[in-house]
Amino acid sequence: MISLSSYAFVSMILFSIGVIGVIARRNVFIIYMSIELMLNGITLFLVTFARYHFNLDAQVITVLVIAIAAAEAAIFLSVIILLYRSKKSLDTDIFTTLTQGENS
Template identity: 95%
Template sequence: MISLSSYAFVSMILFSIGVIGVIARKNIFVIYMSIELMLNGITLFLVTFARYHFNLDAQVMTVLVIAIAAAEAAIFLSVIILLFRSKKSLDTDIFTTLTQGEKS
């Protein structure tokens, strides 16, 4: 039988990999995937402790988080497509200005 600490360890590893991905990468899509990895680590941690305490409240909240993450994924991916169409790149160094037009 797998113990509580094993699940907690896996969720901490997932979250840590996500944090490293957000800090180290410059591609917007990779940063987004790292944020999703962090979210999955948190939900695994939440479900683990809900199971340990025999409480279904956290599991219901996790299902809601997964549903919201699916909607958020559709919006974020459409924003990524718009950014790519406007700049022809997904490198974060390009997106430094908040102006409407591009100055050449």
């Protein structure tokens, strides 16, 4: 049987890798994947403690989080495609303004 601390450790590792990815990377797609990794770490942590306390409420919330994350992924990936089409790069340093002017 795998202990509660093992699941908690794995979820903290997932969240930490996600934080490092958000801080260290410049690619918009990599940052998005790191945010999703952080979300999965939090979800695993929530399910772990729900299982430990024999409560199904957190598992229902987790299913809702997964469904919302799927819809959010579709929207965010379409935004990434639009950003790439307009600037021909996904480097975050390029996206400094939100307006379309003469210099875009």
